[in-house]
Amino acid sequence: xxxxxxxxxxxxxxxxxxxxxxxxxxxxxxxxxxxxxxxxxxxxxxxxxxxxxxxxxxxxxxxxxxxxxxxxxxxxxxxxxxxxxxxxxxxxxxxxxxxxxxxxxxxxxxxxxxxxxxxxxxxxxxxxxxxxxxxxxxxxxxxxxxxxxxxxxxxxxxxxxxxxxxxxxxxxxxxxxxxxxxxxxxxxxxxxxxxxxxxxxxxxxxxxxxxxxxxxxxxxxxxx
Amino acid sequence: xxxxxxxxxxxxxxxxxxxxxxxxxxxxxxxxxxxxxxxxxxxxxxxxxxxxxxxxxxxxxxxxxxxxxxxxxxxxxxxxxxxxxxxxxxxxxxxxxxxxxxxxxxxxxxxxxxxxxxxxxxxxxxxxxxxxxxxxxxxxxxxxxxxxxxxxxxxxxxxxxxxxxxxxxxxxxxxxxxxxxxxxxxxxxxxxxxxxxxxxxxxxxxxxxxxxxxxxxxxxxxxx
DNA sequence: TCTATTTTGTGCGTCATTGTACAAAACATA
DNA sequence: TATGTTTTGTACAATGACGCACAAAATAGA
Numbered sequence: 001x002x003x004x005x006x007x008x009x010x011x012x013x014x015x016x017x018x019x020x021x022x023x024x025x026x027x028x029x030x031x032x033x034x035x036x037x038x039x040x041x042x043x044x045x046x047x048x049x050x051x052x053x054x055x056x057x058x059x060x061x062x063x064x065x066x067x068x069x070x071x072x073x074x075x076x077x078x079x080x081x082x083x084x085x086x087x088x089x090x091x092x093x094x095x096x097x098x099x100x101x102x103x104x105x106x107x108x109x110x111x112x113x114x115x116x117x118x119x120x121x122x123x124x125x126x127x128x129x130x131x132x133x134x135x136x137x138x139x140x141x142x143x144x145x146x147x148x149x150x151x152x153x154x155x156x157x158x159x160x161x162x163x164x165x166x167x168x169x170x171x172x173x174x175x176x177x178x179x180x181x182x183x184x185x186x187x188x189x190x191x192x193x194x195x196x197x198x199x200x201x202x203x204x205x206x207x208x209x210x211x212x213x214x215x216x217x218x219x220x221x222x223x224x
Numbered sequence: 225x226x227x228x229x230x231x232x233x234x235x236x237x238x239x240x241x242x243x244x245x246x247x248x249x250x251x252x253x254x255x256x257x258x259x260x261x262x263x264x265x266x267x268x269x270x271x272x273x274x275x276x277x278x279x280x281x282x283x284x285x286x287x288x289x290x291x292x293x294x295x296x297x298x299x300x301x302x303x304x305x306x307x308x309x310x311x312x313x314x315x316x317x318x319x320x321x322x323x324x325x326x327x328x329x330x331x332x333x334x335x336x337x338x339x340x341x342x343x344x345x346x347x348x349x350x351x352x353x354x355x356x357x358x359x360x361x362x363x364x365x366x367x368x369x370x371x372x373x374x375x376x377x378x379x380x381x382x383x384x385x386x387x388x389x390x391x392x393x394x395x396x397x398x399x400x401x402x403x404x405x406x407x408x409x410x411x412x413x414x415x416x417x418x419x420x421x422x423x424x425x426x427x428x429x430x431x432x433x434x435x436x437x438x439x440x441x442x443x444x445x446x447x448x
Numbered sequence: 449t450c451t452a453t454t455t456t457g458t459g460c461g462t463c464a465t466t467g468t469a470c471a472a473a474a475c476a477t478a
Numbered sequence: 479t480a481t482g483t484t485t486t487g488t489a490c491a492a493t494g495a496c497g498c499a500c501a502a503a504a505t506a507g508a
Binding site for chain 2: 008044045046047048097119121122126128130131132133134135140143144147171173174176177178180183184185186189190191192193198202205208209210212213
């Protein structure tokens, strides 16, 4: 819930009124089509594919796509919004574990699974929005909000620890940013082709370091 | 020196032979033109600008640009290569300081200065290459090499500490990745519009955490 | 069956982008 | 001055991307 992007913008509105009263039925499922377009945009970026290409990837022709979803910006905004909500839900769930170390590892494992599924596209937002953030307000907005949301997600989880007995007076905001930065970087490294193994090694290392700072089990000692 | 991209590719070659024997002199300085094109690509990304736009930004017309630098991929490759070499030099120099904390802070401050100069474009590579990494081999290559190079830069510096008396047996590779990830994330956050102040707060926190792990001065305690 | 409504798919016109050809211009050398 | 060489800038052609118009198709309701 923390990073829903504003859907009140002009570019978000649907032009069609499905199931009003009568009319020819659609030959496509809206959610399924959006999913396919999301995958396409995820892989190529916003400027890397034309409306023709997006329409082909979704299995419908351009006029139908325009009528149902609007122009390219609107499609990207919908796809990005859906992605952000999905990530928020998955990460929040993973972070619910009682044991902090397990919670953090679960969150990173979840992210890595998403970043490396179906090829290795990394994070939809982190890997496609920055390039056009200065020329496209949609990209700018989704990037800002996602970066903030990730840090906030970790901070919220870390603050549960502050209530526990024996907690150290550590700068949790700084630690949250460190964890958020690690997640951001995992997205980039996945896009660059890193294996799941390497990505998990990196995130495990980061979790170990953070646990060390939080005053504890020193599994961050040099293995070799 | 660690992340020079391969210039032997076909798309890297110049088509012209300046100053061979005679011929009309150029009206532009090659390095200066490349710098202007680099700024343009940095801001808009590769697909975010046309060859016309690049030519205008460099102050020369499209045929001259094509003759001197090749197509858009070749121009991007040159700009990215030059950027990577510049970053490598600046960061290496900053990391030369004897005191580790000061060296790390200097490196991050240098990066932040670059990331926030002339607008707030973040890192040329981190912010423009990922989007097209899967559709453009040039972007794929420069992204891979830059990510590796940044980690390597930090690792090289950290390993100097291992030689000092009283050094802890910490996993330096993991710490290097943590520092590299922080730098990657700073690039993204700068692109998203974060102020120098916020960026420096984040990097200072990361440095403090790392110094804490390396066994020492605990300035990472919660200020509030 | 008839009407209203909505989607579908083809097709057209326009504009942007790219590559390249060509003549003129500006230089070095003999 | 004459020749060869290289860059410049205009121009043209081919392709791609985009928006929209339009008729046909497919439904609900009267």
